[in-house]
Amino acid sequence: MSLKAASLSRVQTIPAMPPSTLPGSPGSLLSIGDLKLEGISEILARANELEREDPLKRSQRLAKRRIALLFYESSTRTRTSFELAAKGLGADTTLVSSLSSSIEKGETLKDTGLTLRALGAEAIILRHPSSGAPWLLERETGLPVLNAGDGMHEHPSQALLDLRTILAHLRPSVEAVAADTLAGVTVAITGDILHSRVARSNMLLLPSLGARVILCGPKELLPEVATQAGPGIEIERDFTRALQQSHVVMMLRIQAERLAGLQLDLEEYKGRYQLTESRLASSAPQALVMHPGPIIRGLELTGEVADGPQSLILEQVHHGVAIRMALVLRALNARLRKDVSA
C-alpha cells in the first residue's frame, strides 16, 4: 500500500498547540516578536517623552509601586538600567539574585515568583540562564514579566535600545517606525551568534523595519539554520565582505559560559573576526560600531575601536535607561488597565 501525496497534505489540519492556557499579560515583553510596529513606535515615543520629562514629575508616575528584579545571571548594564529606570519613575525596586537568596536552597522559579507577587511586586524583570523561563514565570504568577535575557533565546529590551541608537544616528527625524524605516540599511551582526540572545532579538526586529541583517561568524558559532529564524537574514562568513556592505556593525562577545565544551582557536578567531582600526578604516569607514556589552577588549574588538569615534557602545548603554523606563511604565500601566476593567 502506498501513500498518496494528497492524503498527507491533510496533515496540516492537525490542531496547533494552544500557546498557553492563560492569555499573556498585556504588559509583558517576552519576545521582540510579540511587538507590532505600532507597539514599537509607542515604546520609542514614550522613551523620548520620559527622557525629556522633569525628573521630579517623572518620579510621580509609579510612586511607591513595587517592581522586582529577579536575576539568575550576573549583569551590570541591564540590571542597573532597569533599576534606574524603575526608580526614575518613582517605583520601589527589590533585587533578588540567585546567589544570596533562597534560590540557592533550591526554591523553584515558580515559587520565587509567587513569593515576589505575595510581597506586592506588580511586575517582574527576569534574567535567567534557561531559554523560555519568562514564559514559565508569567504563566505561574500572572504578572507582567519583562524579559531581561533568557538563555540563548532573546533580549528584547536590548534590541529596542539598539534600535533607538540606530535611529538616532541614521533616522533622526523618524517619530513612528514603519516597515520601511530602515530600508537601505544593512546591519552586520558578528561573532558568537549561536549563543547570543541579543543577536536573536535583533535579527527578528531589524528586518521588520526593512533593514537587511548579515550574520557573520565561523560555523561553530553561526549555524546555517540561523537564516531561517526569520525574513531578511543572510549569512556572510567573510568579515571583510560583511563590513563592506554594512552601515552598522554589531560585535558580539564569545560567550565562554555557554560554549558547552566547544573548543575554539581564539587566535584564529581574532585573525578572521576581530574588529580592528585597520579593518574598520579599509572596509567600513563610515559604519556605526555597536556592542551590547560586556566587551572583551582585544578579543572581538580592539580597545582602540571600542574607544574610537565610530563606537556607539556607551551611547547604547545610555539609551537603555529611556527604553526601560518606557517598558516598566508599559508593564504597570497595562496591569492598571486590566485591574480597572476587571
Place this chain on the structure above:
Amino acid sequence: MSTVLIRGGHLIDPAAGVDGLRDVVLKDGKVAEVTEHGKTSLAKAKASSDLQIIDAKGLTVAPGLVDIHVHLREPGQGHKETIATGTAAAAAGGFTSVAAMPNTTPTNDTPEVTRWMQAPERNASVRVFPIGAATRAIKGEVLNDYAALKAAGVVAVTDDGHPILKDGIMREVLINATRHGLSVIQHAEDTRLTGGCSMNAGPTAFRMGLRGMPPEAEYGLVERDIRLVTELSMNGKGDKNGHRPHLHVAHTSTAQAVAAVRQARRNGLRVTCEVAPHHFLLTEEHVGAYNTNAKMNPPLRSAADRDAMIQGILDGVVDAIATDHAPHAAFEKEVEFERAPNGITGLESALGLSLRWLHDEWKLPLGRVLSLLSAQPAALLALKGRGTLTVGSFADVMIFDPKHEWIFHAKDSRSKSKNTPFDGWTMRGKVHWTISEGRVVYKSGL
C-alpha cells in the same frame, strides 16, 4: 470466576481475520466461545450471579489493546504513577496488556523486582509484562542474568532511556538475549550528540535558543544496531540453536530510522519498530511557548519526520503503536523547559488519537489500526494468547464505539499524572468496557 457473555456486538479480531457480528463467551479468564450472533451455548441463559451479560449491540468488540512501552514508575517513583494507577489508566484507554520499562528505582535488574511488579499486592487492573534491564542499573556496562529474569517473567530486555552505546556491550546483549529467546529493545539515541539538548535540532530550536538533538543521534544508533544484528543473524542461520536476534527500535521518530528499519526487513532481519501517537501527530512547532508537556525523548521532530511516521504506519513498516506513557508529577513539569523531565502520558489518548487521525483522516482501515494496537505488538513480544480473541486466548476484551467523538480532558485521567499535550483534543472511539482475563476492569460512565 463468573462467566461473561458479550452479545450482539461487531467483533473485529484482526489476527483471526474476523470482522462481523459475533457473540463471545468468556469463562475462567479465557475466551470459551466465539459464534454467530445468538448461537452460543448460553444463548437462552439469563444473567445471574454466575453469568454477566453485556449487551454490545451497536458496539465493536475487539481484543484488549497491548502497549509494549509504558513507564509505570514502580518501584520507587510512586509520586508519578503506581502500577495500580497506571494500569487503571490503561484499562480506561482500552489496554489489557502493558509492558513496563525497567528504569524504575531500583531498576528492574533482578527476578525480585520483576516478581514484585507482578505481585497481586500491586493491584494492577490489567496484565503487566515487565521488561528487564539489559545491563545492571541500566548503565550499559555489565549484563544482567537473562535466564533468571526470563524465568521471573520479563518479556524483553532494554536500557530504555539510557541507550547502550558501546558496540561490544550491545553485541553481548543481543547474543545473550537471543540465547534466552528475549527481544532487545533499544532507545536509539547517541547521547554523545545530545548532551544538554531539549528538543529537535533545526531552525525551531535555533530560534527558541534551545540546544537541539540531531536526527542522526537516533538513526545513527539504529544503523549501528542493525549492523550488529546483520552480523549476528549469520545469513539467517542464527546462533547454534537457530535463534536469530530480534531488535526492536523503541519510539521511532526520524524518517531515516524508519528507512533503516525498512531496509533491514528487506534484508530479512528480525528488526521491528514502534511509533508513538505524538510522533505521528505533532512536530517541533508544538513545543510552542516552551510547553513542557511537549518535551519528550526522542523529541518532537520536523514535519517531514512526522509525515514519515504516518507513511511508515500506512505502508506497514511500523509494527506497533506504543505510547511511551511517561507520567511526571505537575511540580516536576512546572519548571524551566530545559530542566523539565522528558515524557508525556499516553494510555488514555492512544486509541482516540489513532482512530481520529489514522482511521478518519488517513483512511487506515479500522482493523489495521486495532492490529497496530493489539495483535502486532502482542506478536512482537510473543505475548501468547494476547491481542486476539480466538477460543483459548485470554479473555482480554475492549468493547467500544468507534464512531463516538469526545473531548479528552487531562484532569479526568486515571493516571496519577496529567502531563499530556493532548488536553482538550477531540478523540474518536469511546471505550465502554474493558475486560482483563474475564474481569471487567473499566466501564465508562456513559
